[in-house]
Amino acid sequence: xxxxxTLTEEALAGASxxxxxxSWLRDRRLAAYKRMLDQAWPDSRAxxxxxxxxxxxxxxxxxxxxxxxxxxxxxxFTADLDVEVAVARIVDGxxxxxxxxxxxxxxGVVVADLxxxxxxxxxxxxxxxxxxxxxxxxxxxxxxxxxVTVNDAAWTAGVFISVPPxxxxxxxxxxQVHATVGGAHLPRVLAVLGHHARASVYLEHTSDADTDAxxxxxxxxxxxxxxxxxxxxxxxxxxHVDHLALQKVQAHRDSRVRHLSVTVGGRTVRFLPETDLVxxxxxxxxxxxxxxxEGQWFDLQxxxxxxxxxxxxxxxxxxxxxxxxxxxxxxNIFVHKDAVGTDTDENNKSLILTExxxxxxxxxxxxxxxxxxxxHGSATGQIDALxxxxxxSRGIPREEALRLIVTGFFREVFADVALPxxxxxxxxxxxxxxxxxxxSRFQVNDASLKDxxxx
Amino acid sequence: MSQTEIxxxxxxxxxxxxxxxxxxxxxxxxWSDRDDGYAFTSGRGLTAEGVAAISxxxxxxxxxxxxxxxxxxxxxxxxxxxxxADLSDIAFDDIFYYVEASEKQANTWEELPPEILQxxxxxxxxxxxxxxxxxxxxxxxxxxxxxxxxxxDLEEQGVIFLDTDAGLQEHxxxxxxxxxxxxxxxxxxxAALNTAVWSGGSxxxxxxxxxxxxxxxxxxxxxKQNMGQFERTLIIAEPGSYVHYVEGCTAPIYSSDSLHxxxxxxxxxxxxxxxxxxxxxWSNNVYNLVTKRAVAEKNATMEWIDGNIGSKxxxxxxxxxxxxxxxKGEVLSVAYANDGQHQDAGAKMVHAAPYxxxxxxSKSISKGTGRTSYRGLVQINDGAxxxxxxxxxxxxxxxxxxxxxxxxxxEIEQEDATIEHEATVSKVSEDQLFYMQxxxxxxxxxxxxxxxxxxxxxARELPMEYSVELNRLIALEMEGAIG
Numbered sequence: 001x002x003x004x005x006t007l008t009e010e011a012l013a014g015a016s017x018x019x020x021x022x023s024w025l026r027d028r029r030l031a032a033y034k035r036m037l038d039q040a041w042p043d044s045r046a047x048x049x050x051x052x053x054x055x056x057x058x059x060x061x062x063x064x065x066x067x068x069x070x071x072x073x074x075x076x077f078t079a080d081l082d083v084e085v086a087v088a089r090i091v092d093g094x095x096x097x098x099x100x101x102x103x104x105x106x107x108g109v110v111v112a113d114l115x116x117x118x119x120x121x122x123x124x125x126x127x128x129x130x131x132x133x134x135x136x137x138x139x140x141x142x143x144x145x146x147x148v149t150v151n152d153a154a155w156t157a158g159v160f161i162s163v164p165p166x167x168x169x170x171x172x173x174x175x176q177v178h179a180t181v182g183g184a185h186l187p188r189v190l191a192v193l194g195h196h197a198r199a200s201v202y203l204e205h206t207s208d209a210d211t212d213a214x215x216x217x218x219x220x221x222x223x224x225x226x227x228x229x230x231x232x233x234x235x236x237x238x239x240h241v242d243h244l245a246l247q248k249v250q251a252h253r254d255s256r257v258r259h260l261s262v263t264v265g266g267r268t269v270r271f272l273p274e275t276d277l278v279x280x281x282x283x284x285x286x287x288x289x290x291x292x293x294e295g296q297w298f299d300l301q302x303x304x305x306x307x308x309x310x311x312x313x314x315x316x317x318x319x320x321x322x323x324x325x326x327x328x329x330x331x332n333i334f335v336h337k338d339a340v341g342t343d344t345d346e347n348n349k350s351l352i353l354t355e356x357x358x359x360x361x362x363x364x365x366x367x368x369x370x371x372x373x374x375x376h377g378s379a380t381g382q383i384d385a386l387x388x389x390x391x392x393s394r395g396i397p398r399e400e401a402l403r404l405i406v407t408g409f410f411r412e413v414f415a416d417v418a419l420p421x422x423x424x425x426x427x428x429x430x431x432x433x434x435x436x437x438x439x440s441r442f443q444v445n446d447a448s449l450k451d452x453x454x455x
Numbered sequence: 456m457s458q459t460e461i462x463x464x465x466x467x468x469x470x471x472x473x474x475x476x477x478x479x480x481x482x483x484x485x486w487s488d489r490d491d492g493y494a495f496t497s498g499r500g501l502t503a504e505g506v507a508a509i510s511x512x513x514x515x516x517x518x519x520x521x522x523x524x525x526x527x528x529x530x531x532x533x534x535x536x537x538x539x540a541d542l543s544d545i546a547f548d549d550i551f552y553y554v555e556a557s558e559k560q561a562n563t564w565e566e567l568p569p570e571i572l573q574x575x576x577x578x579x580x581x582x583x584x585x586x587x588x589x590x591x592x593x594x595x596x597x598x599x600x601x602x603x604x605x606x607x608d609l610e611e612q613g614v615i616f617l618d619t620d621a622g623l624q625e626h627x628x629x630x631x632x633x634x635x636x637x638x639x640x641x642x643x644x645x646a647a648l649n650t651a652v653w654s655g656g657s658x659x660x661x662x663x664x665x666x667x668x669x670x671x672x673x674x675x676x677x678x679k680q681n682m683g684q685f686e687r688t689l690i691i692a693e694p695g696s697y698v699h700y701v702e703g704c705t706a707p708i709y710s711s712d713s714l715h716x717x718x719x720x721x722x723x724x725x726x727x728x729x730x731x732x733x734x735x736x737w738s739n740n741v742y743n744l745v746t747k748r749a750v751a752e753k754n755a756t757m758e759w760i761d762g763n764i765g766s767k768x769x770x771x772x773x774x775x776x777x778x779x780x781x782x783k784g785e786v787l788s789v790a791y792a793n794d795g796q797h798q799d800a801g802a803k804m805v806h807a808a809p810y811x812x813x814x815x816x817s818k819s820i821s822k823g824t825g826r827t828s829y830r831g832l833v834q835i836n837d838g839a840x841x842x843x844x845x846x847x848x849x850x851x852x853x854x855x856x857x858x859x860x861x862x863x864x865x866e867i868e869q870e871d872a873t874i875e876h877e878a879t880v881s882k883v884s885e886d887q888l889f890y891m892q893x894x895x896x897x898x899x900x901x902x903x904x905x906x907x908x909x910x911x912x913x914a915r916e917l918p919m920e921y922s923v924e925l926n927r928l929i930a931l932e933m934e935g936a937i938g
Contacts, residue, residue: 048538337855352870356837363876365861370852370882380867380874443870 004061004150004184004216009033012154015067019115024126032130032152039146047145052328052360053299058268059147059242063214066093066183067156073178074206077234077425083171086111090157090177093185098159107167109199114158114190124162129190132220132248132276147244151218155188161201165194165224172200172232172420179207179215179241189219193227195252200230200419203247205237205265212240219247223255225279230258232422233273236429237265239295246272251311253279260417262426263290263298264433270299277304277311277339286315287417289410289426291433292357294323301330302346306372310341315376317348318413320406320430321357322437328360329378337368346376351383351409354441385446399439406434497553497652503527506651509553513620513654516627526640526650533644539830540768540799545742550714552652552685609667614698615660616671619687622658629660633691637720637748637776646746649685649718656686656717661696661727670699670732670918688719692727692755699730701918713741715766721749721757725779728756732917734925736765739795743769753779753808760916763790763798764928772830774803777811777839784813789913789925792825792857793932801831801862806842806872815846818910821857822932828860835872842869848878851909853902853933903933 002011012033016026041061042050053059069092078085084101088111100111110121118125130152133144144152159175177187191201201221207213215237223229229251235243243266251257259273275284286302304313319327329348350359361378383405391401410430414423497505497512506527510520535542609616615626623630640650661667692698715737723729729749737743743766749757759773775784786802804813819827829848850859861878883905891901907914907926914922 046534046537337858340855350867352867352872355870357870358837358866358868360867361865361874361876362863363861363878364863365878365880366858367850367852367860367880368858370855370857370880372880374878374880376861376876376878378863378865378874378876380865380872382870445871445873 001064003063003065004154007033007065007150007154015156020119021115022119022122024122025115025118025129028130029153032149033154036146036149036153039149042145042147049145049301052301052330052362053268053270053297058297059244060214061184063182063184065154065156066179066181066185066213068092069094069096069178069180072180073176076174076176076202076204078172078174078202078421081421083420085171085174087174087176088159090159090175090187092179092181093156093183093187095157095159104169107169108164109167109169109173110160110162111173112160114155114160114188117160121160121162124192125160125190128192128220128222130220132222132250133218133246144246147216148218148246151186151188151216155186155218157186158188158190161189161191163191163193163197163199166196167194168198168228169200172202174202174204176204176206177215177217179211179213179237182212183214185213185215187215187217189217191219191221193221193223193229195225195227197224198228200232202422203231203233205233205235205243207238207241207265209238210240211238213242215241215243215245217243217245217247219245221247221249223249223251223257225253225255227252227255229255230260230419231273232419233259233261233271234425234429235261235263235266235269235271237267237269239265239267241266242268244270246274248272248274248276249284250276250278251282251284253308254281255279255283257282257284258287258417259284260287260413260419260422261289261300262429263288263300264429266298267295268297268299270301272301272303274303275305275313277306277313278308280308280310282308282311284311284313286313286317287413288317288319289413289430290317290319290327291430292319292321292325292327293433293437294325296325298326299328299330301332303332304334304344306333306335306339306342306344309339311339312343313346314344315346316413318350318410319348319359320351320353320409321359322353322441324356326358326360328362330360330362330364331376332364332366333374333376335365335367335369335372335374339369340371342369342372342374344372344374348378349409350380351406352380352443353382353406353437354443382443382445385444388444402439402442403431403434407431496551499551500548501527501550501552501652505552509652509654512553515623518631519623522635522640523651526647529641530644530647530651533641533647535644536770539770539828540797542742542744542768545714547714553654612665612667613662614665614667615658617658619656619658619689620654622689626658626660629691630658630689633720633722634689635720637722637750638718638746643746645716645744646718649687649716649746652685653687653718654685656688656719657690657700658688659690659698659700661690661692661698663693664695665693666697667699670701672701684713684715684717686717688717690719690721690729690731692721692723692729694725694727696724696727697729699732699918701732701921715741715743715745717745717747719745719747723749723751723755723757725753725755727752728758730758730760731773732760732921734762734764734917734921734928735769735771736928738765739767739793741766743771745769745771747771748774748776748803749784750776750778751782751784754781755779756783756785758785759787759802760913761786761788761800762913762925763788763800764925764932766798767795768797768799770799772801772803772832774805775813776805776807777813778807780808781810782808783811786815786817787913787916788815788817789910790817790819790827791929791932792819792821792827794823794825797826797828799828799830801829803832804834804844805832806835806839806844806869809838809840809842811839811842813844815844816912817848818851818913819849819859820851820853820906820909820929821859822853824856826858826860828862829878830862832864832866833874833876834866835869835874837868839869840871843873844875846876849909850878850880851906852880852882853906899933903930906933
């Protein structure tokens with residue numbers, strides 16, 4: 001059996017050949033394998049970026065690499081929408097199905113197996129694949145750690161998405177990642193939007209309820225000049241899945257990127273939505289909502305690098321916690337000295353609903369350039385007694401009022417996200433969490449009542 | 456270990472080098488004392504034998520020697536921090552860990568050696584003393600406190616204000632009960648180092664209910680090339696007492712890097728209040744790696760006012776462990792980083808009891824190749840219900856080559872905590888400069904005014920003479936800010 005620690009050069013080369021990958025890709029995998037051999041698994045005591053998730057305790061890398069799956073996946077939430085979407089399904093470490101509506105094919109949109117695309121669309125894939133995971137990181141943080149390098153070397157199920165220049169899509173392209181068997185899953189996604197293209201990519205992560213798996217995922221997206229990109233990532237895993245995700249976007253001149261994550265499932269989710277703003281005037285909005293319950297550990301690390309002038313970024317993550325759960329918001333904004341005219345804001349808000357939960361927030365700023373506007377904020381609190389009092393005084397039952405307050409807390413994130421199905425799907429997830437919760441255990445902070453009374 | 460550095464033969468070449476360095480230092484910075492004439496040093500570098508020798512030299516009780524040796528083991532075992540500032544250039548083996556300037560303590564200014572007196576005159580201490588601006592001075596020259604005076608009325612009130620070595624000798628019971636309880640020997644690498652080789656510092660006990668109405672002050676100086684200074688301060692404020700302790704540092708410039716690694720422990724008992732003010736102005740070759748922590752018991756208040764102007768690298772995060780219900784912690788911090796400096800400063804607040812509150816205000820200014828980093832922790836432990844914390848970090852960048860970072864950590868285990876964090880980054884804007892220049896204020900002065908306004912919320916909390924000194928130091932650093 002091959003695990004993430006017993007990979008061999010021969011096995012990697014063999015798998016690459018079996019997938020009929022071109023030699024440049026095989027060489028790249030082997031080069032990554034060599035880099036990997038020089039790296040150790042993260043040490044949460046030593047590596048600042050792993051401090052927030054105890055790697056040794058929560059991540060088991062001695063798992064068999066999962067490489068084959070069946071078609072059977074739950075329906076995408078987009079199935080309820082009255083639109084025809086492109087769907088790629090990764091099940092148990094294998095790309096089992098790709099469906100592209102003919103209307104998209106006619107526009108030149110490609111959704112394909114990444115191994116095939118490396119051959120058929122080498123002009124697009126070769127310069128892009130791995131370009132974001134192996135690029136130098138300025139600011140805090142070193143090069144890609146072993147959890148990323150192992151995916152560079154050994155990814156087993158890849159999806160390539162290409163939206164040609166000036167093509168605008170109103171329907172999303174969906175990538176489903178589903179786990180039914182235990183072991184290590186290594187999915188990979190590469191998306192390239194041509195200049196002035198507009199598209200949204202939905203990533204849906206699901207598993208069977210009792211599947212005990214490690215999913216180590218790398219997503220690279222390149223938004224070329226003036227492209228408009230939405231990445232939406234749903235983490236709806238069962239309670240025994242550990243998910244390590246690097247979802248990195250490179251934003252070129254005047255492109256507009258929005259990256260929304262909805263994290264409700266999984267045992268451990270360490271999620272890195274990153275944007276490199278490499279072109280002047282680029283914009284990114286990393287958004288996140290999360291709801292952690294008993295035993296869950298969510299480590300959310302939005303990282304924005306301002307590497308070009310006049311780019312803007314606006315990070316907003318909002319989370320609720322109950323039971324013995326732990327969330328970490330570890331944001332970082334790096335502003336390079338050339339990034340004059342940067343406008344950046346970074347915010348995290350947590351709502352601790354019951355006793356026993358812990359919410360950490362570390363909204364970092366690293367600034368080399370003075371000609372900018374930067375701010376950040378974070379707030380941790382609980383349900384406000386004044387709000388609750390107001391609603392109940394209007395005859396709304398307490399339980400319904402609590403539900404309204406929590407839902408309202410999250411709605412800010414969706415304020416101008418007009419993506420088909422997304423807000424409804426996200427709020428449904430959150431409603432389910434609230435419905436399953438024991439509302440009588442919700443803690444209410446009466447400080448505002450006192451303040452009000454003092455006035 | 457009784458050899459003295461001055462007995463070693465010195466080659467002519469080295470003597471010349473030293474003379475040149477001496478001349479340069481004097482020429483450039485006006486004054487600097489001769490660096491021979493030390494009564495005792497433990498030599499360069501550090502070994503367990505060296506640690507034991509320091510303890511023996513001081514005639515300490517066995518428990519303190521054992522504690523030092525335990526700390527030394529912890530120091531050797533603990534890794535260098537892999538976060539914060541770059542410490543890779545510290546040459547630990549070149550440092551003098553213990554140096555004694557003279558064998559006895561002086562009781563009046565006139566008894567001090569002329570060179571030392573001259574230095575203190577330049578620092579303005581006797582004048583301050585004459586004007587009764589200060590309540591008592593423990594003037595620290597190198598590692599031994601030479602001059603020490605406590606005003607008589609304080610003594611009458613039962614206030615103990617000694618150098619730490621004397622504190623150990625004269626009040627061993629109180630000392631042993633509290634020493635290293637707030638910052639254990641293995642707390643971090645540099646606290647361990649300090650515990651192993653500490654010397655000097657202040658030992659203060661304020662009896663129950665006593666309110667010291669004038670600030671207690673001490674001046675510290677580094678004067679020997681490559682000499683670490685490891686002073687250790689222990690303040691115990693008994694219930695209902697109040698004291699404001701002011702620590703200031705200046706150091707002449709030398710050619711190679713020096714290490715300063717102090718430990719300050721403060722115990723603020725029920726209903727007491729302690730304010731600790733530091734304006735750090737080490738020369739720009741000093742690594743200033745300091746551990747400062749206070750424990751605030753029920754309804755106690757601890758305030759750190761922390762200014763970092765000098766040093767090559769500072770890593771300092773004054774902390775308050777809020778262990779009693781209703782305890783309050785505050786840190787006001789101002790940092791200025793000029794060319795080649797990295798000020799990695801901040802604060803830590805650990806809420807371990809209900810109804811505790813903390814407030815952190817950090818103001819940092821960076822210029823040239825300087826870098827300021829705010830690094831702070833707010834931790835709300837499970838059970839610390841109704842805790843409140845507010846953190847505000849403002850950074851001002853004076854040009855496009857400097858850098859500023861904000862690394863706030865918030866770790867919240869309690870559902871009803873109220874935590875707020877805000878940060879802003881700004882520069883001196885052309886609009887502001889234009890407005891002031893149109894009123895006839897030149898650009899340098901206008902910039903200085905903006906900077907003074909920026910730090911005013913902290914400057915106004917300082918004793919008047921310190922506020923003046925802070926403004927003067929920043930004005931000096933600002934010279935030619937607009938190029």
